Every structure is written in C-alpha cells, then in structure tokens.
Amino acid sequence: MTHAFGSLDELGEGYGFRKIRAPLGVTAFGVNAIVMPPGAEGVHHFHDTQDELYFVHCGTARFEVDGEVRELGPGGLCHVESTTHRKLSNGGDDDLVVVVVGGKDGYVERDGQLVDPNDLEKRVRFGTSGDSR
Numbered sequence: 009m010t011h012a013f014g015s016l017d018e019l020g021e022g023y024g025f026r027k028i029r030a031p032l033g034v035t036a037f038g039v040n041a042i043v044m045p046p047g048a049e050g051v052h053h054f055h056d057t058q059d060e061l062y063f064v065h066c067g068t069a070r071f072e073v074d075g076e077v078r079e080l081g082p083g084g085l086c087h088v089e090s091t092t093h094r095k096l097s098n099g100g101d102d103d104l105v106v107v108v109v110g111g112k113d114g115y116v117e118r119d120g121q122l123v124d125p126n127d128l129e130k131r132v133r134f135g136t137s138g139d140s141r
Contacts, residue, residue, distance in 0.1 A: 009033045016041050016105065023048070028107075038110035041065075044098040055090040058110040062086040065107055068100030 012032040019026040019041070026041040028034065038058065044050070044067075052072070062069070064084040071078050071086050072095040079099045080086060088094045090112070098104040122128060 016043070023103075036111075038108075040108050042096065042104075042106045042108060044096075044104040044106075046098055046101050046103065048098045048104070050096040052093055052095045054093050055110070057090050057112045059090050059112065059114075060088050060094075061109045062088070062096065063107045063109070065105040067098060067102050067104030067106075069104055069106055070097045070099030071095070072097075 014028070014032050016026050019028060019031055023043050023045050026043065028039045028041060029037075062071070062085065064080050064082055066082050069080050069084060069086075071080065073086070073088055074092050074094070078086070096106065122131065
C-alpha cells in the first residue's frame with residue numbers, strides 16, 4: 009500500500025487510545041491518538057528507547073515532564089526523549105485529543121524531490137515567506 013486515508017472517528021469512539029499505525033499501514037514510526045474527557049489524569053511513564061512527539065489537536069493538554077508542568081492548547085507541541093518521565097492529562101473543560109508520534113534513531117536528512125521541476129519557484133517562495141500561491 010503506497011498511501012492511506014482515515015479519520016480519528018473511523019478509528020474508534022469514546023475515550024482512550026485510537027490506534028493509527030496499523031489501520032493506516034504506517035511502518036516507519038509509531039503513531040496513536042489519545043482522547044481524554046475533561047479532568048482525566050494520565051499516568052507517569054517513560055520509554056526504553058522511543059522518543060515521543062505530542063501534538064495537541066483540540067482541548068487543553070497538561071504535561072508534567074521531568075518536574076516541569078506546562079499547559080498547551082490546540083497546535084501545541086511537546087517532544088520528550090525516551091527515558092524522561094512524563095504524564096499527559098486533560099487540563100481543560102473540554103475533550104482533549106492528542107496525536108502521539110514515537111520513534112527511534114530518526115532523522116533521514118532532507119531527501120524531498122519535486123515531481124515537476126516547474127514547481128521550484130513556488131517551493132522556494134513557500135519556504136521563505138509561507139506563501140504557497
């Protein structure tokens with residue numbers, strides 16, 4: 009399979025984990041979503057080898073990471089190295105949805121290629137000013 013589309017609603021309902029990796033055929037990294045009701049407390053945990061990147065899709069996430077507490081809203085990001093202790097909780101009055109990407113031994117250098125060389129000027133503009141027209 010070269011690609012797949014899906015939505016969190018298709019991957020489950022209610023609160024808890026939504027497995028993304030297997031249903032979409034992702035093999036290069038781990039990825040799940042977590043849906044938490046208002047006031048839900050997570051558990052302190054760490055990983056042996058896998059770093060995690062958390063992306064707050066909606067709601068207010070409260071992160072407790074290595075003694076620091078931070079609340080992040082929609083669009084918020086938090087990276088935690090594998091063995092660092094962390095806890096994710098819902099710090100708001102609405103449902104919290106967080107997408108979590110995990111991996112090990114990561115970066116592959118920049119290897120993107122344009123399919124159409126005529127898009128080079130557009131790509132350069134986008135990279136410098138955010139203008140994608």
